[in-house]
Amino acid sequence: MSTFAKPENALKRAEELINVGQKQDALQALHDLITSKRYRAWQKPLEKIMFKYVELCVDLRRGRFAKDGLIQYRIVCQQVNVTSLEEVIKHFMHLSTEKAEQARSQAEALEEALDVDDLEADKRPEDLMLSYVSGEKGKDRSDRELVTPWFKFLWETYRTVLEILRNNSKLEALYAMTAHRAFQFCKQYKRTTEFRRLCEIIRNHLANLNKYRDQRDRPDISAPESLQLYLDTRFEQLKVATELELWQEAFRSIEDIHGLMFMVKKTPKASLMVVYYAKLTEIFWISSSHLYHAYAWLKLFTLQKSFNKNLSQKDLQMIASSVVLAALAVAPYDHTQGASHSELENEKERNMRMANLIGFNLDLKPESREVLSRSSLLSELVSKGVMSCATQEVKDLYHLLEHEFLPLDLTTKVQPMLSKISKLGGKLASASSVPEVHLSQYVTALEKLATLRLLKQVSHVYQTMKIESFVSDDPVF
Template sequence: MSTFAKPENALKRAEELIHVGQKQAALQALHDLITSKRYRSWQKPLEKIMMKYVELCVDLRKGRFAKDGLIQYRIVCQQVNVSSLEEVIKHFMKLSNEKAEQARNQAQTLDDALDVEDLEADKRPEDLMLSYVSGEKGKDRSDRELVTPWFKFLWETYRTVLEILRNNSKLEGLYAMTAHKAFQFCKQYKRTTEFRRLCEIIRNHLANLNKYRDQRDRPDLTAQESLQLYLDTRVDQLKIATELSLWQEAFRSVEDIHGLMSMVKRTPKPSVLVVYYAKLTEIFWISDCHLYHAYAWFKLFNLQKSYNKNLSQKDLQLIASSVLLAALSVSPYDHKYGASHFELENEKDRNLRIANLVNFSLDSKRENREMPSRASLLSELAAKGVISCASQEVKDLYNLLEHEFLPLDLVSKVQPLLSKISKTGGKLSSAPSVPEVLLSQYLPTLEKLTALRILQQASQIFQSMKIDMLSKMIPFFDFAVVEKISVDAVKHNFVAMKVNHLSGAVHFGNMDIESDGLSNHLSVLADSLNEARSLIHPPVKKPSRLGENLMNLATTVEKEHRRLLARKSIIEKRKEDLERQILEKEKEEELKRLSLLKKSVDDERLRLLNDVKLREQERIRQQVLENERKEAEKMLEEKLGKKKKKTVIQGDVTKQAVMELALNEQLKERQELEKKLQKLAKTMDYLERAKRQEEVPLIEQAFQKRLEEEKILHEQEQLREIELSKQHHAGDLLEKNRLSRMLDHKVCIVASSFRLDILALLIFLLVIKGSYDPF
């Protein structure tokens, strides 16, 4: 690990490595600096280092390095300068997005390049084998290899940022903005798998927020701003889910919004509720929950009518028509008939869960529980004036299908109304939050309802009917479809009919002896026949039997007397038995009272003993706390001194608090000392620079003066040398004149010495040759 005295040195080192093409080494150097424990206090140069760090991470696609660095930087600056962390994260996301867009622009076949089911999944072995054995070496493969890694890195960037910003009250605005960008990424590129995973991530973050309520710096959902941010995030999630046609995820998003509203016990703004119920209408319509689809429309109608002051009469009429048609689209019979107990319980739980989403209050008691139904919805629509606000053709259709009895003419009157309704609809000019109202979507269900009404009314006036005639009465469907509809209606006891294909007829009614209709007819017939018999043969009055009764009066009185005596003895015996039972009951109650009294005395004695123990434990605990407080004050006095101790101690303190205070004070003193040293070093630098700047002209002046002095000294030395040379020359001339007298003697001596040298040389040569013997 490289160590740097200042953070700026690490940045310079990283730039030098980048210039020579060693980006990985530069990234490692900055990573070592950021993760070092030496730089735990925020400084302005650290922000520049983080900017360069995230740039290198994006260039090299090192998501893990980016996550580690951002986590360390969050620890450093979340208590001092959160805005710096926000700037770094925004820069990080901007660079990742730009790289992905740049790669997308370079690739011409974006659809092929992003044809990946899961951006987090690695390459499968079969994909690698296919890429080797196939001839896919053209532009498509190069685009996929160019674009897909960058989009994987962009998705990883969003996940990393959300993980870093989660459950922090100071960063919840940036968290919401990041979630919105991630949703837009999934929407733009149709990333359904990533969208589901993103929803699950946000859902887990909220669950952890509720789980760890004592966490420091956690967002307060009771605050209006925090709640609005979380609601906006989930509303955006709901919108994107419906646009991507992920209806199951949309339903879970609705549950998230409802759970969030229930958690804070606060009703959101009407604008949020409008989007909430508008998306519920789409979800329930797709899932064939027509009853709750109608209830959602009803809630939407009430919201628009109550809070939208700019709502025009035409738009109100269109919404009311949609509400009424949605209510008519609900099946007119109860689907619970014929279901098992287990299915009914599951259905009740499901209805309770869905009803909570549309804000129904259902009683928890089984016997008082009122489940929403078609009849209650229609009665509520009539009571709230929704039917009166609907268009005339919708009201006429409602009256025909619900209140008129026209089995033969119903189709001829309903068809023109349906054709008019199919052409009605469009976007609302004064209610932009409400989705486009298309009344034509209700035509299939209305046609099915018309067929059911015809079957129901025909079963009341016909006993049998030809299949051809029934097909003419229901021209919307083929008879096979009509038969399927009738089977479902018979299954749920809405109509009683049988189809005989051999005879080509339809038989209405149920001939079962236990059927309700037949039993009613039989009872009416029995009453009518009894009344007719009494009219034809009136009952004859019998003669009085008073004489016979008087003859048997004495016997009757005796029997009655005996009966009364027996009854009196029975009553007395019962009284005795009752008194005995009362005495036994009183004895049992007395025994119970004594046992309860004894038990209460024992409980009181145990309670007193427990109180004594608790008081003793509390006294010991208080004594221990008092000793710890004294030790803490003593430690604090030793570490900080008496003056700082008085300023720091406010209330009771503990050893841990003392240690933290001492560490904080030491850290503060160290920081102040570092600041003083930095200030002193800067002052010394300034003084040294000022001294040198002031010395420059003085040194130049001294140098020029010294040059002049040395020049004068040099001239004096030259003159002195010349004078000395002249004196030496004059003395040499005198010496020459003095020695010139001896020149002749010198020449003679030299010549004689030369002759001697010649003679000595000849003798030496002769000696060498042996011709001369001096002896």
């Protein structure tokens, strides 16, 4: 280990080594100084040394050296000059990103160059054997060798920085910024494996924060500024999860947001809650949870109507129509009939869990099992004025399916309505959280509902019926 009377001497020595092509020795010299106990008081020359140190770490792709140096520098300056640490970390991330972008720009086919399932996995022995046997020396191989190592290093950079910044009240703004940049990296390059890991890392950091409540400089999540940073990070996580179509991770992100809200006993701003419910509608629809999907739409409609002052009447009408059709699309029968006691208890627990996420308060008494139900939802749509805001075609369809008794004419009346409704929708100008609405997505479920209604009504009138007569346009009995 080299010893220097002044930090400036170490920097000078490192420059000399770099000039003769010995970057690794220069990095080691600076590493020895940074980790030395002689320099534990912050001084300006140390910042210059750290800038040069991270530059060498990036040039040589030495992630472990970078992490060691940054941890030591955090110890030195976090109580005296945390701004210096922030500047060094920003410089480190900028250099890593720049190198990755330079490598990417040199590759002609980005998708082929980045066709790696896991940025943390080493090259498999069978891959090495295959390359030797096949004599692969073409453009694909050179692209992979050029681009992938730098993207691995960039991913390692994000992980390192998040680890260094975690659970520190003075660094939480930079932590949030780093998390956002890591999310965008995963989104831009479709890194689904890394995105899942990133979500788990952030989840664990929050869990550890709650374990060590007496830790010095621990962030106070209940403080408005801190809470906003934590919420913004998780909403960004939710948005990217849905854009990558990682629906299970999106649902876990919803639970993360709900857990954070419960922890601080506060409700986020209406603008964030609108995003929350908009994403819930997507998640529940993808998972075929039509009842919860409809309830989420109802909450979204209520928020838009109450807080979106720019919402046009036309867009409000489209959102209201979606709520009504989503409610009608829910199966009008109890799918738990005949279920065992344990299955009923699991269903009740799931119902309560979903109701908590949607924002409804459930009574825990056994008789409250039907709080989330199709019938209660339709009653709310009428009592809360949602039905009156929907389009006339949707109102007519609701009245026909829920209140009319037309065993011979139901299908002939429903079909034209569904044809009209399927053409309604499009982009919304004044509801940014709901960029577009397509009522056609409910047509299949509504056709099933109409068939069920028809069968039930026919069963009240006839004891027997031939299939040919049932499907005929002009039934004869």
